[in-house]
Every structure is written in structure tokens, then in C-alpha cells.
Amino acid sequence: MSQVSRHYVLAAGGTGGHLIPAFALAAELDRRGHHVALITDERGAAIPGKPSCLTTHVLPPGRIAGKNPLNWVRGARGILEGRQMALRLFESFEPSAVVGFGGYPAMPTLLAAASASIPTVLHEQNAVLGRVNRYFAGKVDAIATSCRKVDRLDPKLEGKVTLVGNPVRTEVLALRDEPFPDFTEDSLFRILVTGGSQGARVLSEVVPDGLAMLPPALRSRLQVIQQCRAEDIEAVRERYASHGIPAELATYYEDMAERLAGAHLFIGRAGASTIAELTAVGRPAILIPLPIATDDHQAANTREIVAAGGARAIRQEGFTGATLAKQINAMAQHPATLANAAHAAWNCGYPKAARDLADLVESFGADPIMDVIRMDLQGAKARNGEALATEGAL
């Protein structure tokens, strides 16, 4: 652990999938006595769960997307403005390193870091290198990955790659040593359903009817917690009521650790943080990768956990009530099957992800001149304080 208090800038945007690992790293760096600033976009700033230690800077929109050349010009202007904003922050904050988690805000921030010669680290949460990370992979000082195999990562860059895993929130990690909740032939059967940080309509359309198709021995014990998009929630409530299945619904659960703790089975999208949490805690899952995810990265994300026997993946094209019921039945008919799958998921976890990523980040910008000056100033202040205290005592 470093002796001096350093400053770090993290850049992440858009969804919980990018922000949550950044929050986890910020909490770990704060625990080590460092100061951390986050550069994000408006959507990212609205993601709940930001640690109080983190100061947030919101960039103007700057995505280069679509076919309209006017949008390209607007996007490019946004990136340049964002880069200027990041440079101004660097001047006052003097970061020892900048960490990009992918997503749009990482782009202007990493461009600024390159022109200010600040060490840079990328963190890739998925099993396929994302677009922004791909652009910067050859230029940064280190690349931290979350899966053993990462597609679209140039093998020539292997020398700067470290497998750390995808950091999860402290309260989720704290469940790692808790036993799998009792699951017998008479116990409740608690199922947690989420569609990533944004929710997923297909789960609202398929899951209630699929659960209703389970054999009575399983169906009668069901207790469902399901995240739904706001526009779907009433229809889902009616479906469950019509099937007589008890269900608690919300658009977003801020207490995800508690929800995971009680769950016997998870059904949902295969976003990187979702999988990191399932494997951190050890919960079996049925995963339906988002079919339009860039480079099909959600399907790739399921590889390790499925191969280990901790989850089953169903392609959205084949995701019907009947297929879902069949898979649940196969996993839960015998209590031991579900507990074994939970253990297999647990074995895929990276419980040291936040610590390993923090170690990697701390290894850059060793003893910069500002640290030495800061330490001197702190020492001088302390000595001054002592002198004043002594004078006061006289």
C-alpha cells in the first residue's frame, strides 16, 4: 500500500455496468487514503450508489453516432469540450493516474490524459473489448480485464494486460462467505429477476407466464422479486396476480445485496456487473444475453459461468415461457442441483478484483513531485500546529 495520499481520476459513463466497478474502485482507493474524482455523463451521474468520497464532474454530451453529419459535428465538439474540461480538472487535481472504464466519458478523459502525459489504465468489464477501450488499448499503460478470455483484444498487447476481475460493491462482496439460503423440498423458492440497470422488457413478457408453467411442487413455493421498466410494471403485476404467484416489483432495487442474499435463483440479462455479483455471492442463474449488445458481448460474458455449471444461457430468440420453465425445473427439481450450481458460480468469482485493480492503479505515477510537496506541506502544517499548541500551553 502506498504511503502517500494520491489523486486519481476515474472516467465511466452511461450505465450501471460501467459505473458500479468505478464506484467499487473509488471506495477501495478512498480506504487507502487517496482522493478520487469521477468524470461521467448525465446518465452516469444519476446511477445510485455513488460513494460519498467521490467528487463528480459531468461532461457535455459528445457521442459520435448515427448517419447525420450534423450529429457527428456536435459529437466531435462535445468530445473536444469534454477534453478541455478534463484538462482543467487535471490542472487543479493533479491525478497520478487516470482510469477509463469504457463508455463515452472515457474518450475525452483519456485523450486529455494522453496530452497531459498522465499514466492511463483501462478496465474492461466484458468478455469482448469495448469500442472506446479498443481505440485506447494500444496507447494506455495498462489494461485490466475481468475474464480469462477477452475477444478483440490484440494478443500483441498481452504484456500490459492484468486479469483482475470486475469489482463489485462492498456490500455485495460481504455476502461471499454467507451460506446459500436453505433450499429444501418444502422451503420457499425465491427468484430474483433483473434486466441490468435499465431493465429489460422481454423478462416482463416471458417470466410471469414461464413461472406459471412450473410443476405444482415448485410453483406453490415461489416468491418472486422482479425489476421491471416503469411502463411494464402494471401489466406484470396483473400477470402474477392472475397466476396467483406472489411477486414484489420495482423499477430499480437500491438494496441489491439484500435481494441477492435471499435469492435461490437469478433470471436476467448477462451484463458484466450482474455476472460479477452472481459469482461474488454464488447464485445460480438463467441468463438471457441482450441480443443487440455490441459484438454480442453479453453472450460472451456467460462463457465462464456456464462452462463451470453455475448458469444456463438462453438465447432471446428461443426464450419462451416453456423453455424457461424447463430450465428452472432442471435446475431446481432436486435441491442439491441448485446448491451445486450456486457453488460452481461462486468458484468463478474474483473477490480481490477491487484490491487488485487498486494495486495496479497505485503502481503508476510513483512518487510524483506533487506528492513530495504535499507531504512536506502536511509535515509543515503538523509542525506548525504542534508549535501553536505548545505556545498556547505557555
Ligand SMILES: CC(=O)N[C@H]1[C@@H](OP(=O)(O)OP(=O)(O)OC[C@H]2O[C@@H](n3ccc(=O)[nH]c3=O)[C@H](O)[C@@H]2O)O[C@H](CO)[C@@H](O)[C@@H]1O
Ligand atoms: C444495455 C447495456 O448496454 N448493458 C451493458 C452495461 O451494463 P448494465 O448496466 O446494463 O448491466 P450490468 O449487469 O453490467 O450492471 C447492472 C448493475 O445494476 C444493478 N442493479 C440492477 C437492477 C436493479 O434493480 N438494481 C441494481 O442495483 C446490478 O446489481 C448491477 O450491478 O454495461 C455492462 C458493462 O460494460 C455491459 O456488460 C452491459 O451489456
